[in-house]
Amino acid sequence: MSDQHSLFLPCPRGLEASLVAEMEQLASPTLQVREPVASGVPARGTLADVMLLNLHSRIASRVLLRMGRAAAAHADDVYRLALALPWERWFTPQQTLRVDVTAERGSTLPPQGAAARPVWRSSVESAQSANFPDSLLFAALRVKDGVCDHFRRLGQERPSVDRQNPDVRIHLHLGAADALLYLDTSGEALFKRGWRAEHGEAPLKENLAAGLVRLSGWTPQDVFFDPLCGAGTLAIEAAQSACRIASGLNRTFGFERLAGFDAALWEGLREAARAMHRDAPAPIIASDIDPRMVAIAQANARLAGVEDAIEFKQADVMDAQPPAVLAAGQAGHIVTNPPYAERIEAKGSEADEFLPRLGDVLKRRFAGWHAGLLLADVHADRALRLKPTRRHVVYNGPIEGRFFTFALVAGRPARRIGEVTPPAEPA
Numbered sequence: 001m002s003d004q005h006s007l008f009l010p011c012p013r014g015l016e017a018s019l020v021a022e023m024e025q026l027a028s029p030t031l032q033v034r035e036p037v038a039s040g041v042p043a044r045g046t047l048a049d050v051m052l053l054n055l056h057s058r059i060a061s062r063v064l065l066r067m068g069r070a071a072a073a074h075a076d077d078v079y080r081l082a083l084a085l086p087w088e089r090w091f092t093p094q095q096t097l098r099v100d101v102t103a104e105r106g107s108t109l110p111p112q113g114a115a116a117r118p119v120w121r122s123s124v125e126s127a128q129s130a131n132f133p134d135s136l137l138f139a140a141l142r143v144k145d146g147v148c149d150h151f152r153r154l155g156q157e158r159p160s161v162d163r164q165n166p167d168v169r170i171h172l173h174l175g176a177a178d179a180l181l182y183l184d185t186s187g188e189a190l191f192k193r194g195w196r197a198e199h200g201e202a203p204l205k206e207n208l209a210a211g212l213v214r215l216s217g218w219t220p221q222d223v224f225f226d227p228l229c230g231a232g233t234l235a236i237e238a239a240q241s242a243c244r245i246a247s248g249l250n251r252t253f254g255f256e257r258l259a260g261f262d263a264a265l266w267e268g269l270r271e272a273a274r275a276m277h278r279d280a281p282a283p284i285i286a287s288d289i290d291p292r293m294v295a296i297a298q299a300n301a302r303l304a305g306v307e308d309a310i311e312f313k314q315a316d317v318m319d320a321q322p323p324a325v326l327a328a329g330q331a332g333h334i335v336t337n338p339p340y341a342e343r344i345e346a347k348g349s350e351a352d353e354f355l356p357r358l359g360d361v362l363k364r365r366f367a368g369w370h371a372g373l374l375l376a377d378v379h380a381d382r383a384l385r386l387k388p389t390r391r392h393v394v395y396n397g398p399i400e401g402r403f404f405t406f407a408l409v410a411g412r413p414a415r416r417i418g419e420v421t422p423p424a425e426p427a
């Protein structure tokens with residue numbers, strides 16, 4: 001349990017620094033957080049750290065435990081890597097497997113003997129996507145073959161594959177010239193918290209929402225308001241962190257099915273997390289023009305254990321007023337995700353009027369408040385007619401967006417500070 005392992009925590013692009021801050025807040029003496037790379041944070045830690053990260057990280061997509069790394073020019077190289085690794089330390093051949101693959105731009109992995117050709121276009125994509133290149137599916141197959149042959153060489157049976165409900169998930173990541181094999185200790189992705197009853201239109205993933213809440217600068221002592229709440233993801237993530245409800249308290253994890261799983265330690269960590277629960281220290285308000293969305297958001301909040309922490313309303317954002325009086329020293333934060341013109345319609349206004357009218361509402365009625373808006377249009381601040389304090393480049397799945405933050409000052413635009421981009425991709 002005290003052995004140190006190399007870990008990698010993938011996250012939505014643009015949230016790497018926020019994930020580092022979140023990991024450091026865990027204050028585990030055995031967890032060493034490394035410099036982030038594009039779409040994730042490397043670390044070293046014990047299996048207890050693996051449990052803590054899975055239980056508490058709101059921003060990571062998964063916690064991967066590195067099994068091995070090798071130079072890889074051909075799919076046979078990943079076969080040889082998989083064949084050599086000590087899988088029997090972690091699971092038995094009676095358990096079922098699934099292999100997932102991600103690849104960086106430019107990585108290519110033809111069968112031995114075939115000419116290398118560039119097959120990869122998007123930066124990081126998963127094997128479930130419809131346009132996943134055949135060569136990468138083939139690489140996943142070769143990993144599975146290597147794992148099965150490893151057990152055969154030990155005189156044991158071959159594990160079988162179960163794509164729906166595997167006991168063990170293996171993750172292959174192809175860099176430009178190397179291959180990394182990981183055990184996925186999370187199982188289902190961490191953004192699946194277990195509280196989403198219904199989605200509504202265009203919901204944010206929970207870990208992206210949690211990252212935006214953090215980037216907005218809101219703290220649990222401040223008033224939180226999402227006037228375009230949809231399924232309530234932003235308000236629910238804010239409310240769970242205000243109430244100190246660990247994001248992974250109501251779900252299971254892949255590590256629970258791995259050999260040597262310490263159930264007593266895990267129960268102790270969950271118990272300590274439950275003991276942290278408190279009431280939200282400040283108002284959290286969520287509204288939407290669509291009563292159906294308000295009902296969905298409320299149902300989700302109930303499942304997330306924060307229904308009492310959030311005040312829900314049905315309202316047009318164009319009629320919005322500050323929903324609470326700010327106490328001395330308290331800030332007010334609007335954190336929201338207005339409709340993306342190409343994905344979901346703005347209601348109550350023509351699409352091209354929506355952002356200028358919203359900007360006007362913010363400027364005229366929310367002087368002294370802060371606002372953080374996720375928008376797909378990288379120049380949306382022009383349509384809002386507000387000067388951002390920061391523009392964070394973030395990715396909502398494959399869609400590049402901007403999270404603009406504004407310090408709202410009546411009649412006077414805030415000073416522009418600069419654009420924050422994710423760190424460069426690793427060499």
Ligand SMILES: C[S@@+](CC[C@H](N)C(=O)[O-])C[C@H]1O[C@@H](n2cnc3c(N)ncnc32)[C@H](O)[C@@H]1O
Binds near residue numbers: 231
């Ligand atoms: C992109 S969705 C928000 C998704 C949300 N962040 C989530 O994770 O589920 C935008 C929401 O704005 C709402 N909306 C559109 N026009 C509105 C208006 N004028 N006032 C209030 N809400 C509006 C839509 O009903 C929709 O739920």
